[in-house]
Amino acid sequence: MMTALYMQVYQSLKQDILDGKYKPGDRIPSEKELSDTFQISRITSKKALEMLVVGGIVYRIQGKGTFVSKDKDAKKGTFSPNFSKPLIGLVMTTFDDSYSSKLLSNIETASEDQCLIILKQSFGLPDKEEKIIKELLDFGVDGMLIYPARTEHFSSEILKMVVDQFPFVLIDRAFKGIAATTVSTDNVQAAKMGVDYLFGLGHEQIGVLSPQTIEMTTIEDRFNGIVQAYAERNTMVNRDLWCTEIKSTSPFPEATAKQDIQLIKQHLEQQPGISAIFALEYSIAVMAKRAAEQIGLRVPEDLSILCFDEPENSLSGWTFTHLQQGEREMGRTAITRLLDMMNGERSIKKVYFPATLVEGNSTCPITN
Missing domain, CATH: 3.40.50.2300 (Response regulator)
Known part of the structure; x- marks a missing residue:
């Protein structure tokens, strides 16, 4: 089972403190420094530091940085994460149509034993989508799968994720003007x-x-x-x-x-x-x-x-x-690609799956 990237950083820093690499009162690396060292997004490094603060292992001074706690007992770390698996946010426009419901089902199946999913619905409204993304980021998800409401005008939260190199994968649609990993039908x-x-x-x-x-x-x-x-x-x-x-x-x-x-x-x-x-x-x-x-x-x-x-x-x-x-292939690939990105893979990939024509009762050769 893959450990979430922020947990890996958290555990590494905690071990460094326990081993005495950082002594009480020492400043530990900043969000940016951790981002550069571990090749992770600023959002991920921020979450790792927040876990150390919650556990009382470190404390923050506004404008100065994050420092090792002087309380020796605090170094043991009282923080116990709620999730042993990576936590993913899945933002869909709707669950109602047959395509979306099949895609959702296949994403859930592909995620089994690999990650936990928080599912949200934007109803195709850009403002609601932006609010949902912000809430998921604030909650501390490790990555996101997004079925975008629109592709002409992407939200500031999505742009922020691009800048911060936060792991996310677009499903079914691509954005114009920004580089983002996409899994879609051709x-x-x-x-x-x-x-x-x-x-x-x-x-x-x-x-x-x-x-x-x-x-x-x-x-x-x-x-x-x-x-x-x-x-x-x-x-x-x-x-x-x-x-x-x-x-x-x-x-x-x-x-x-x-x-x-x-x-x-x-x-x-x-x-x-x-x-x-x-x-x-x-x-x-x-x-x-x-x-x-x-x-x-x-x-x-x-x-x-x-x-x-x-x-x-x-x-x-x-x-x-x-x-x-190909909802099954799309769901599996979206999960696999996102987990790779959460584990440090930074390359942008656009994966397109061919459709299959299935003959039914609604077509026939033209007769004159």
């Missing part, structure tokens, strides 16, 4: 594969349905994959076939599902040439199927529908053709 590859599949069935008029909020690399990469698929066929993208105004699928929806179904119905009626829909989220595919049926279109005979993800064990036996993401 969304460009996945979306391109999806469009290629629909082309292969003879569909040329492909509608795209996406959430209105696209301030995240996940959706942006999916758009890029779609455009690449068209470019490789020397075919122009007809963006009139796209509807990017779905508002009901965010953690704090700005519309109801009923309103979005009506929006999709209007879009299909205004673009009668659409023979296939590529829904960038599973819940959007469900609404697209209902919208199609309400205007008399049969799925898949009149309208094929392809989406990302699909809940497991459908009771109806009817499934969408979908792009399956």
Whole structure:
């Protein structure tokens, strides 16, 4: 079992004091000095020093430093850490959709016997996410896994972790402009594969349905994959076939599902040439199927529908053709990578997993 990095530093300093390397009244290394010596983040070194203070082994003088306690009994150390395993903060936007719940399940499974997890939910709100991260840091977690609310504008707390080299891994999304370790689906590859599949069935008029909020690399990469698929066929993208105004699928929806179904119905009626829909989220595919049926279109005979993800064990036996993401591999890799970083690994790595296309009941070759 790996000992948390701050515990290693704490134990090293405590042993140095017990061995007499630092005598009563001596100043011990500062947060910065410990950070440089042990090649750790300032946050980690700060936590190690705080443990020594709580145990009465050392005391602090504002503006001067941290000094060894003169009380000999204090050197024995009364601090007993609550956690024998590393403590990790996991910040998710939501637990509700099938992708997030499967990802969460696989992260928990991968963490078994390796670390403890504090789970928090941001609901996709940047301000709430920033508050959660600050609370987790103040509580003293050893590392963090973050499913970011947004990727266009990252919080000051995340920037602080980058500067302090605090161990954290981004899940599903990447930040623009800062170097941060990321574990995600290769969304460009996945979306391109999806469009290629629909082309292969003879569909040329492909509608795209996406959430209105696209301030995240996940959706942006999916758009890029779609455009690449068209470019490789020397075919122009007809963006009139796209509807990017779905508002009901965010953690704090700005519309109801009923309103979005009506929006999709209007879009299909205004673009009668659409023979296939590529829904960038599973819940959007469900609404697209209902919208199609309400205007008399049969799925898949009149309208094929392809989406990302699909809940497991459908009771109806009817499934969408979908792009399956590698939640198991992502969960395991995120935990492994974070533990490596907590153990001193500093290199930034971006790991992207390919998606798999799973054929269901919602697509078929076009018939003229």
